[in-house]
Amino acid sequence: MIVAGIDVGSLTAKCVLFEEKVIAYSIAKVTPDLENTAKAVYSDAVKKAGVSAEYIVATGYGRNKVSFANLKVTEITCHAFGAKSIFPSCRTVIDIGGQDSKVIAVENGVKNFVMNDKCAAGTGRFLEVMASALNVDVSKLGELDEKADKPVNISSTCTVFAESEVVSYIAQGEKVENIVAGLHNAIASRIAAMAKRIDLKPDVVLTGGVAKNKGVKRALEEILQIKILVPEEPQIVGAIGAAIVGKNYASRGRKSERF
Amino acid sequence: MRVGYLCTFTPKELIDAAGFTPVRILADSTPISLASAHIQSYACIQARGSLEKALRKIDVDAVVFTRSCDTLMRLADIWEIATKMKVYSFEFPTKIDSTSKNFLISEIAELAKKLEEWGGKITFDSLKESIELYKLLEVELAKIFDEKPDYELLFKVQQMKVKDALNELKSREQKKSKGGPKILVTGSVCPFLDVMKLFEDVGFSVKDDLCTGTRFFTFKYPEMELRSVEDCFRYLAEKYVSKAECPTKHYEKDRRFERVLELAKDCDGVVFLLLKFCDPHFFDYPQLKQKLEEIGKKVLLLELEFPVIEQLRTRIEAFYEVIMC
Amino acid sequence: MLKKMKSNEKMKQLMTNYYMMGFASEHVSWITSGAPVEILYAMDIYPFYPENHSALFGAAKQGTYYAEVAEKLGFSRDLCSYARCDIGCVVSSVNVPNPTFLFACNNICNTVVKWYEVLSRIYKVPLFFLDTPFVRKELKENYIRYVHDQLVEFIDFAEKITGKELSDLKLRKTLQLALKGVKAYKDALLMGRNKPSPLTAFDAFINMAPIVCLRGTEYPINFYEEMKLELEDRVKKGIAAVDDEKIRLLWDNIPIWYRLKWLGEFFASRNTCIVADTYTNAWSWMIVKDKSNVLESLAETYIFIYLNVGIEHMAKAINDLVNIYDVDGVVIHSNRSCKPYSFGQYEIQKMIEVPSVVIEADMVDERVFSEAQIVTRLEAFLEMLK
Numbered sequence: 023m024i025v026a027g028i029d030v031g032s033l034t035a036k037c038v039l040f041e042e043k044v045i046a047y048s049i050a051k052v053t054p055d056l057e058n059t060a061k062a063v064y065s066d067a068v069k070k071a072g073v074s075a076e077y078i079v080a081t082g083y084g085r086n087k088v089s090f091a092n093l094k095v096t097e098i099t100c101h102a103f104g105a106k107s108i109f110p111s112c113r114t115v116i117d118i119g120g121q122d123s124k125v126i127a128v129e130n131g132v133k134n135f136v137m138n139d140k141c142a143a144g145t146g147r148f149l150e151v152m153a154s155a156l157n158v159d160v161s162k163l164g165e166l167d168e169k170a171d172k173p174v175n176i177s178s179t180c181t182v183f184a185e186s187e188v189v190s191y192i193a194q195g196e197k198v199e200n201i202v203a204g205l206h207n208a209i210a211s212r213i214a215a216m217a218k219r220i221d222l223k224p225d226v227v228l229t230g231g232v233a234k235n236k237g238v239k240r241a242l243e244e245i246l247q248i249k250i251l252v253p254e255e256p257q258i259v260g261a262i263g264a265a266i267v268g269k270n271y272a273s274r275g276r277k278s279e280r281f
Numbered sequence: 282m283r284v285g286y287l288c289t290f291t292p293k294e295l296i297d298a299a300g301f302t303p304v305r306i307l308a309d310s311t312p313i314s315l316a317s318a319h320i321q322s323y324a325c326i327q328a329r330g331s332l333e334k335a336l337r338k339i340d341v342d343a344v345v346f347t348r349s350c351d352t353l354m355r356l357a358d359i360w361e362i363a364t365k366m367k368v369y370s371f372e373f374p375t376k377i378d379s380t381s382k383n384f385l386i387s388e389i390a391e392l393a394k395k396l397e398e399w400g401g402k403i404t405f406d407s408l409k410e411s412i413e414l415y416k417l418l419e420v421e422l423a424k425i426f427d428e429k430p431d432y433e434l435l436f437k438v439q440q441m442k443v444k445d446a447l448n449e450l451k452s453r454e455q456k457k458s459k460g461g462p463k464i465l466v467t468g469s470v471c472p473f474l475d476v477m478k479l480f481e482d483v484g485f486s487v488k489d490d491l492c493t494g495t496r497f498f499t500f501k502y503p504e505m506e507l508r509s510v511e512d513c514f515r516y517l518a519e520k521y522v523s524k525a526e527c528p529t530k531h532y533e534k535d536r537r538f539e540r541v542l543e544l545a546k547d548c549d550g551v552v553f554l555l556l557k558f559c560d561p562h563f564f565d566y567p568q569l570k571q572k573l574e575e576i577g578k579k580v581l582l583l584e585l586e587f588p589v590i591e592q593l594r595t596r597i598e599a600f601y602e603v604i605m606c
Numbered sequence: 607m608l609k610k611m612k613s614n615e616k617m618k619q620l621m622t623n624y625y626m627m628g629f630a631s632e633h634v635s636w637i638t639s640g641a642p643v644e645i646l647y648a649m650d651i652y653p654f655y656p657e658n659h660s661a662l663f664g665a666a667k668q669g670t671y672y673a674e675v676a677e678k679l680g681f682s683r684d685l686c687s688y689a690r691c692d693i694g695c696v697v698s699s700v701n702v703p704n705p706t707f708l709f710a711c712n713n714i715c716n717t718v719v720k721w722y723e724v725l726s727r728i729y730k731v732p733l734f735f736l737d738t739p740f741v742r743k744e745l746k747e748n749y750i751r752y753v754h755d756q757l758v759e760f761i762d763f764a765e766k767i768t769g770k771e772l773s774d775l776k777l778r779k780t781l782q783l784a785l786k787g788v789k790a791y792k793d794a795l796l797m798g799r800n801k802p803s804p805l806t807a808f809d810a811f812i813n814m815a816p817i818v819c820l821r822g823t824e825y826p827i828n829f830y831e832e833m834k835l836e837l838e839d840r841v842k843k844g845i846a847a848v849d850d851e852k853i854r855l856l857w858d859n860i861p862i863w864y865r866l867k868w869l870g871e872f873f874a875s876r877n878t879c880i881v882a883d884t885y886t887n888a889w890s891w892m893i894v895k896d897k898s899n900v901l902e903s904l905a906e907t908y909i910f911i912y913l914n915v916g917i918e919h920m921a922k923a924i925n926d927l928v929n930i931y932d933v934d935g936v937v938i939h940s941n942r943s944c945k946p947y948s949f950g951q952y953e954i955q956k957m958i959e960v961p962s963v964v965i966e967a968d969m970v971d972e973r974v975f976s977e978a979q980i981v982t983r984l985e986a987f988l989e990m991l992k
Binding site: 097132137 | 961985
Binding site for chain 2: 681735739
């Protein structure tokens with residue numbers, strides 16, 4: 023059976039067509055019309071694969087807006103299943119999403135999870151705001167991090183306050199590279215605190231779009247003192263997980279729209 | 282043994298007399314990471330920052346939590362569980378009157394018992410000596426601050442035995458005030474020395490009503506002869522209920538407001554320097570501000586989490602211009 | 607989808623009458639929810655509860671509006687939203703019974719002390735503050751003595767202001783009524799033990815006002831006895847509060863008043879029943895022991911109430927509820943307005959015997975509620991429990 027997993031996040035939408043493995047996938051920027059965004063990203067994946075799906079699962083913060091999905095599941099469950107399918111040794115998933123970041127303990131499914139509190143500066147959105155304050159492209163943050171020699175201290179937990187810290191570092195003439203590394207350290211320390219609330223066990227897999235940023239991986243490895251695995255395409259892990267959850271669910275003959 | 286405390290209503294004399302070193306715990310600029318696994322981000326930076334320090338590295342073996350605000354009340358448990366240190370909750374009354382003074386005497390006796398349980402030894406002689414030395418220290422600090430506040434010194438002496446603190450005072454040179462318009466800086470705890478320095482940099486001469494400033498050493502001393510440990514307990518109760526009024530306490534006749542209004546009289550402006558999420562101070566702020574404005578004072582509110590110095594400088598400079606122009 | 611209880615209507619009637627009573631009373635005391643109201647009823651002084659009033663405005667989704675009124679006066683957005691809403695109402699001349707005096711007890715938080723100081727300056731009426739030491743570990747004798755002595759002073763204070771005298775007999779009678787009321791209330795809540803449960807915590811939230819505001823009168827006794835009958839009837843007829851109940855949960859902290867219905871529907875549509883909560887159960891602790899010294903018993907009861915105790919006591923209370931109501935998990939509301947209720951929740955999570963999830967919101971301030979974030983956390987939690 024071919025299953026589609028559609029992950030509608032706050033910044034990007036991802037769609038994966040899946041049978042025994044990924045057949046095709048597509049990524050698109052989210053527009054205010056979430057239903058249409060989901061449709062577009064799905065059609066694009068179908069076009070690439072040349073087949074359409076028999077069963078569709080939606081996840082991500084926009085999941086409930088995808089009316090054509092057969093099943094809706096949260097990204098927590100999906101990231102757990104997705105990461106486990108890529109790395110069977112995975113016991114912990116760290117997903118840094120646009121709105122939310124989470125640390126998930128994985129067993130057969132989700133064993134426990136913790137998410138950021140409201141004003142925590144540990145999300146993809148946070149990096150976007152900071153990148154724009156620094157006038158650099160988000161995708162360049164990883165490279166800049168590598169060139170840092172003395173990361174600055176970002177102490178505020180709130181995005182607004184942290185932004186003004188960044189601005190004042192710029193005013194003092196601090197190197198952009200060091201500010202970027204400081205921001206990555208700030209994110210990592212927030213995640214580390216969340217990880218402390220559950221039992222963090224190796225192997226740890228980092229998922230979500232932010233995982234592409236090598237600086238975040240570097241900072242997390244330093245603060246957690248643990249090696250972190252990153253899938254080749256970390257952004258689509260949630261969508262893969264959604265497809266796998268859907269496969270299991272449909273094969274059990276369940277009908278409900280919720281997991 | 283080093284015994285920490287956060288609230289300045291903690292009778293340091295008892296800790297000192299027991300043979301321990303009373304150590305004031307203050308947050309610093311360490312970013313919050315470990316602490317956020319234990320307490321939410323809507324706790325003030327003094328609570329979160331102190332816990333962060335304790336979870337990283339702190340030279341303290343036990344902590345006395347003195348009842349003051351809701352956050353510190355809960356922090357005692359969190360601290361005990363998260364750091365595995367010895368923790369004791371000292372129930373200073375929230376209400377200040379003659380009935381609560383009697384209760385305070387019994388709580389002081391309970392604290393003394395606890396300190397002995399921790400291996401300390403409180404005798405009449407040791408307690409009487411600590412009481413006398415602290416009075417000397419406080420009177421000296423008051424003189425220094427009258428001339429020109431020295432927060433660096435104040436922070437330093439809060440980390441040592443009272444005897445050493447008195448020596449520290451002897452070896453220092455009195456700094457002279459540079460003058461300038463006088464402001465009253467009122468508020469809770471400000472653990473950031475570089476913020477305190479800003480007011481002077483901008484050209485103000487500073488008088489304060491802060492827990493990390495004059496409220497630490499402002500008391501009225503009871504006139505009584507000390508003949509026994511019980512006398513000393515009573516003395517301490519009298520002394521601490523006369524401590525500079527704090528918004529975490531309830532006084533008859535709004536004594537807290539009266540204190541600030543009185544202090545503000547000879548000042549050109551008043552700065553509220555408050556930590557974000559500090560409920561007791563923020564409840565007072567609107568009505569107190571109104572009363573200050575009624576007597577013609579200019580008022581500025583500075584809300585701190587981790588301070589961004591340049592941003593604060595701009596505000597303080599603008600306030601200076603408001604007062605001067 | 608939600609099955610409304612008949613009691614809701616009776617409660618509305620009862621509370622309307624209660625509010626009307628306030629305007630007809632000669633002496634009115636504003637009082638905090640954890641204070642010994644029995645003394646007031648024994649002296650025929652009408653108790654007005656600002657907390658209840660703010661909760662009511664919160665449920666009517668007007669809380670944020672009045673909170674903003676207070677914010678315009680300079681009260682910080684980070685302060686308790688019950689307090690902000692109340693201060694906003696007072697300065698907007700919302701019709702409330704004017705206080706003869708104020709009566710605050712810090713056994714629920716120190717915030718009420720500051721809040722009532724603000725009120726005392728606005729109304730220019732005296733404030734009596736009852737100071738209850740915090741029981742982190744054990745309840746000490748000197749605590750009881752201290753609170754006892756203040757109760758004596760309070761009676762003297764109230765007598766002087768109102769010119770009335772408190773009769774010992776009437777106080778004992780009032781305490782008897784309070785005891786009966788609390789028992790009837792507790793029995794009604796305990797109906798949640800049934801599987802499936804005939805009530806949800808949301809029904810309990812809606813119907814908690816009488817035990818808070820009218821404790822010490824006949825009204826709550828009759829009201830909760832009837833409520834229990836209605837629930838027994840549901841059980842007999844096989845009516846469950848939530849169709850096809852599959853998951854049973856416990857709620858921790860003050861409800862999110864402006865989202866009661868939304869949350870009720872959210873859980874019901876997922877075959878999940880919140881069968882009990884720590885907030886409404888806090889009043890079932892208020893059982894005054896029958897000792898020869900009435901004021902000492904009152905003192906002991908009001909020192910040792912749910913929020914005035916340490917984390918170990920709280921975790922034990924939660925574990926008791928977990929067992930009594932046989933729940934699968936706990937939904938923990940991290941409430942920005944209520945520090946004493948919320949700080950320590952991360953430690954409590956590790957001490958309770960079933961899985962739990964934390965959602966961050968506020969009891970009255972709607973601006974703090976992020977629907978997408980909360981839906982994700984709750985749905986993920988339910989997926990995990992399955």
